[in-house]
Amino acid sequence: MKEQDTINPSSLRQALAAKARPNLVVVAGGTDILVQLHDRVDRPWPKLLVLDGIKALGKITLHDDFVTIGPNVTFSEIESSPIIGKYAPQLAQAASVAGSVQIRNRATIGGNVANASPAGDLIPPLYVLGATLELLSVRTKRSMPIEKFFVGPGKTVLKSNELITAIRISKVKRIGFFLRLGTRQALAISKVSVAAALMIKSGIILDVKIALGAVAPTVIRAGVAEELLRGNRLDAKLIDHAAEAASKEARPIDDIRSVAAYRKEMVGILLKRGLTKILESM
Amino acid sequence: MKVRFKLNGKFVMLDLPGVERLIDLLRERLDLVGTKEGCGKGECGACTVLLDGKPVCSCLMLASQIAGHEIVTIEGVAADNRYAHILNAFEETGAVQCGYCSPGMIVSAAALLARNRHPSDNEIKRALAGNLCRCTGYSKIIEAVSRAAERVAQERK
Ligand SMILES: Cc1cc2nc3c(=O)[nH]c(=O)nc-3n(C[C@H](O)[C@H](O)[C@H](O)COP(=O)(O)OP(=O)(O)OC[C@H]3O[C@@H](n4cnc5c(N)ncnc54)[C@H](O)[C@@H]3O)c2cc1C
Ligand code: FES
Ligand code: FES
Numbered sequence: 001m002k003e004q005d006t007i008n009p010s011s012l013r014q015a016l017a018a019k020a021r022p023n024l025v026v027v028a029g030g031t032d033i034l035v036q037l038h039d040r041v042d043r044p045w046p047k048l049l050v051l052d053g054i055k056a057l058g059k060i061t062l063h064d065d066f067v068t069i070g071p072n073v074t075f076s077e078i079e080s081s082p083i084i085g086k087y088a089p090q091l092a093q094a095a096s097v098a099g100s101v102q103i104r105n106r107a108t109i110g111g112n113v114a115n116a117s118p119a120g121d122l123i124p125p126l127y128v129l130g131a132t133l134e135l136l137s138v139r140t141k142r143s144m145p146i147e148k149f150f151v152g153p154g155k156t157v158l159k160s161n162e163l164i165t166a167i168r169i170s171k172v173k174r175i176g177f178f179l180r181l182g183t184r185q186a187l188a189i190s191k192v193s194v195a196a197a198l199m200i201k202s203g204i205i206l207d208v209k210i211a212l213g214a215v216a217p218t219v220i221r222a223g224v225a226e227e228l229l230r231g232n233r234l235d236a237k238l239i240d241h242a243a244e245a246a247s248k249e250a251r252p253i254d255d256i257r258s259v260a261a262y263r264k265e266m267v268g269i270l271l272k273r274g275l276t277k278i279l280e281s282m
Numbered sequence: 283m284k285v286r287f288k289l290n291g292k293f294v295m296l297d298l299p300g301v302e303r304l305i306d307l308l309r310e311r312l313d314l315v316g317t318k319e320g321c322g323k324g325e326c327g328a329c330t331v332l333l334d335g336k337p338v339c340s341c342l343m344l345a346s347q348i349a350g351h352e353i354v355t356i357e358g359v360a361a362d363n364r365y366a367h368i369l370n371a372f373e374e375t376g377a378v379q380c381g382y383c384s385p386g387m388i389v390s391a392a393a394l395l396a397r398n399r400h401p402s403d404n405e406i407k408r409a410l411a412g413n414l415c416r417c418t419g420y421s422k423i424i425e426a427v428s429r430a431a432e433r434v435a436q437e438r439k
């Protein structure tokens with residue numbers, strides 16, 4: 001495996017210049033990539049572009065209307081950030097239940113998004129927070145809503161010369177939750193996850209977004225359930241209807257982690273659990 | 283590529299031969315074989331070391347990623363008086379059977395006790411969730427960590 005040096009830029013400019021070359025594999029925390037490379041030890045490793053030395057990509061910054069999260073920000077940093085706790089509690093919850101201490105200390109938000117797993121735990125929260133991704137190449141700069149970024153499992157619209165350079169969320173305060181189900185609490189990839197963000201005024205749901213993880217080729221929104229909830233008073237009956245609708249919207253597959261029917265049912269149960277908790281706290 | 287970093291309290295300057303995992307650098311070139319490789323995929327925690335005081339899997343890091351940082355391995359923890367209680371408590375409670383998981387467990391426990399002097403059983407479980415043990419059934423390990431925490435607390439009184 002000892003083929004060639006890794007490229008370790010200390011600035012974004014150097015990183016983008018390097019990324020213009022073909023066949024380069026980006027490493028942030030390495031918790032996905034090194035697992036993938038482990039399974040192919042005897043073949044030569046590809047040329048690696050290591051991002052975690054770029055300090056500018058590792059910050060959480062508060063602006064007037066939005067919060068910027070650098071792609072190198074780790075799950076542990078998200079979990080303990082007061083800014084994230086205030087404006088994106090779902091994201092903090094997701095970061096705190098994923099992996100293990102060791103994984104959370106290295107796993108980055110940029111890596112979670114770029115890896116594009118339908119079970120990536122930070123993705124459903126980012127959907128419901130209406131996150132925007134900033135994608136940069138040496139010459140171009142574009143932004144897009146996170147929902148436009150994913151094409152399928154492990155597939156995104158990221159071009160080979162681009163990097164994710166920022167993740168933005170608005171500073172609108174909403175209540176919400178992230179709940180997931182794995183085979184065990186630690187070190188298990190989600191079988192099903194549900195994230196939600198709601199704006200509720202005098203008992204009426206003014207706005208709501210729900211995202212489902214690990215039940216389709218990409219993370220998806222539960223649009224029918226959202227429609228049922230929007231404009232209505234949150235009560236036990238409405239919660240049941242929404243949970244049933246969300247269950248039907250899930251399009252899971254049978255795989256090694258779980259079977260489809262169970263996953264569909266669990267979507268409803270998790271949504272009900274989260275919404276009921278909000279109802280009880282009102 | 284040259285890297286400079288702190289290893290178990292001392293500054294080290296090294297030439298990296300190319301792409302190399304941190305665990306291979308530690309075990310094969312620096313002879314720090316206390317760090318174990320179980321799965322090589324982040325799942326067992328046998329390879330846990332401290333990066334700037336935080337537990338990480340050395341099987342999931344590239345050696346080039348430690349430039350400018352501080353690494354403490356089980357050898358560093360074992361030589362540090364502050365952690366002597368952990369090692370003793372592991373011995374006394376029978377938290378070590380085959381011992382393969384022990385270096386990683388002890389490194390994780392050291393990181394926990396450095397930031398939380400009175401961990402609850404749940405906090406201990408959460409801190410050690412990334413360390414698997416195939417022998418002990420965990421209860422002795424949890425007992426060991428909480429006994430070590432008590433002793434540290436008593437000493438500080
Ligand atoms: C034992 C274990 C348990 C895990 N548990 C969970 C879990 O519970 N929940 C969960 O969601 N994930 C889990 N993971 C998966 C992994 O930790 C996460 O997906 C993590 O967020 C990946 O981030 P990273 O920085 O380590 O990624 P890397 O491995 O460094 O990179 C991942 C991918 O993203 C690309 N990339 C990274 N940064 C950028 C960027 N700025 N621009 C463009 N591309 C980029 C890389 O090229 C690569 O394709 C687990 C992994 C392990 C090994
Ligand atoms: S060897 Fe690193 S976690 Fe198992
Ligand atoms: S003592 Fe054998 S694996 Fe823990």
